[in-house]
Amino acid sequence: MCAAISIDPVTGRKLFATRAAKSSERIAGKGYSIISDKTLTTLPPPPPGAVFNAGEQRRYREFKEARAGAADYMAMEGQFARYLEDVYSEPPVPRDSLTDECEILVIGAGFGALLLWYRLMQAGFTDVRFCEKGGDVGGTWYWNRYPGIACDVESYSYLPLLEEMGHIPSVKFASGFEILEYCQSMAERFGFYERCLFHTTVQATTWDEASGRWLVETDRGDAMRARFVVLANGILTTPRLARIKGMETFKGEAFHTSRWNYHIDLKDKRVGIIGTGATAVQVVPEIAKVVKELFVFQRTPSSIDVRDQRATTAEEYATWPNEPNWAVNRRERHALISAGRSALQANDDFLSGKIASFKQKKQHERQLSPKELVAAQLNTNFRIMEQIRARVDAIVKDPKTAAALKPYYPYGCKRPTFHDEYLPTFNLPHVHLVDCAPGGVKEINERGVVHNGVEYPLDVLIYATGFEWMGTGSFNMIRGRDGRTLREKWESEGTRTFLGMHSAGFPNLLIMNGPQGGGGQFNFTRVSEMHANYVVWALETVKARGARSVDVTPEAEAAYAQHCAEMDLLSAPLRDCISYYNGDGKAKPGSLAYYGGGERWHKRRMEAQETMAPYVFD
Ligand code: NAP
Secondary structure, three states: OOOOEEEOOOOOOEEEOOOOOEOOOOOOOOOOOOOOOHHHHOOOOOOOOOOOOHHHHHHHHHHHHHHOOOOOEEOOOHHHHHHHOOOOEOOOOOOOOOOOEEEEEEEOOOHHHHHHHHHHHHHOOOOEEEEOOOOOOOOHHHHOOOOOOEOOOOHHHHOOOHHHHOOOOOEOOOEHHHHHHHHHHHHHHOOOHHHEEOOOOEEEEEEEOOOOEEEEEEOOOOEEEEEEEEEOOOOOOOEOEEOOEOHHHOOOEEEEHHHOOOOOOOOOOEEEEEOOOHHHHHHHHHHOOOOOEEEEEEOOOOOEEOOOOOEOOHHHHHHHHHOOOHHHHHHHHHHHOOOHHHHHHOOHHHHOOOOOOOOOOOOOOOOOOHHHHHHHHHHHHHHHHHHHHHHHHHHOOOHHHHHHOOOOOOOOOOOOEEOOOHHHHOOOOOEEEEEOOOOOOOEEOOOEEEEOOEEEEOOEEEEOOOEOOOOOHHHHHEEOOOOOEHHHHHHHHOOOOEOOOEOOOOOOEEEOOOOOOOOOOOOHHHHHHHHHHHHHHHHHHHHHHOOOOEEEOHHHHHHHHHHHHHHHHHHHHHHOOOOHHHOOOOOOOOOOOOOOOHHHHHHHHHHHHHHOOOEEEO
């Protein structure tokens, strides 16, 4: 047997040492800087009398309609498959293929898997194995290491298991590098590394009815068996490229932001970046500091809100360790904030429990109908967007550039972004916004990007074109009872799950953070916690019943799918733009994320766990 796999003398189980070494010391960076200039860290007030009237509504509609059908993405296949290569770690550690059995096999080694492992351990489940495509833990934070990377949910509420780890993040919005190191510390502390097969991509997961086991096959030649399979492999995991004529001819260097190539030195280079979503907003200010010239190719501007980064204070370092459950309580308070912007701004006094409420709740004279409520929310939302637009005018000096940087859609409709250096970057003489609205970049040649007949020669081209949303790559290779894959089932019947956690015909398969999975708001760590607790409950319930497997009834999932569609339609006016949240305007209602809010999901979960009606035990 190869050194990467050994046997634990106490349990007799296999232990793995497959964590890859780091590929280069150049991979290092930071997130948001702390900015002291108050004009950059406060939003201007909304212009007086700002109302979302018919004229403004028309403007939003036209902005959206002009972009309809422009989104065109492709997978990284064929000659673009090289963009998927792991640039962060040394080649895979050699090991033997495995053909043995474990009780629980988890796909993924990000936040979801780390949290789940901790909960499983607490509940006494130890025959657990993880398979991870990357060379180390971290998931999103393993793959995304671009300059400027930071979390957008305050790190005191976002990082899991802070009390258990005795850790306090160094800043309010931690850099991705700090988060990755934190993941590594969790994995070391909780014995995760010994259970994880790194550089191992699951290629097929097939249910065997006779043995009541999943057969899990990987690209390392493994053919393992497991009673339970848990998908914890993320919802924005598969990078995508914009499909652009001539992109294969480009002779310079090119990569996607989720495989940042630090071997390419950007210093003194002419660099282009396609895309202006949450990633690009963090990347642009950082690379502008080193490149010779930067061209930002934009189809749709993001809303750039205030970040107001700050360091953790001496008082916080001193007091939090003495407050039992400080981070859990903070995360719970964070989950109480229902409006997206407030949650993401994260009022410190409220979150630390110093004040009971940070906002005057608006009292309406009478109970509003759902339609009136949405109209009122859209009005408030419009005023926030007016502030965001006023901020652009206040910061960006060139009026043409400022005009192009102003978004016209409801706040939160596309992923809101935050930065106090992004807008000022466009005042630098070597940074150019290339407004490609409404169609986007349509042509690349061997020298660079061509737009409106103008050629932009580039040394390096960076694709900040995002990821497939809720399209976890594994759905197309999980075969259930009737031989269909999960993707085939969803393509023919529409997305069908119960709570986002089960899908009928796929017994003992549990999905974390997948389509239709709710239980939290804005903070995916809370969703992961809820899902990890649910997985443990399901495993314990199967055990307590002496059952072989758990599945759900088709009726339960049909009713749940209808609920998801209704919730999606109800909140649609607040998400009325073209965004990956709605499959670039093409997704069937209810087929992607759960839009019912945390509490509704929990109500359904609790009902199910009380009545047990949706479940089928074998
Ligand atoms: P994204 O939001 O999907 O952005 C893709 C960008 O590419 C959009 O601006 C899109 O424009 C643009 N694009 C696509 N084709 C184009 C073309 N032909 N020409 C010009 N532009 C084109 O991807 P992302 O920025 O990587 O972010 C993905 C998600 O990852 C975020 O929403 C967030 O959830 C997560 N993320 C989180 C953080 C954080 O927490 N700190 C940071 C980064 C990312 P259109 O808008 O016009 O389609």
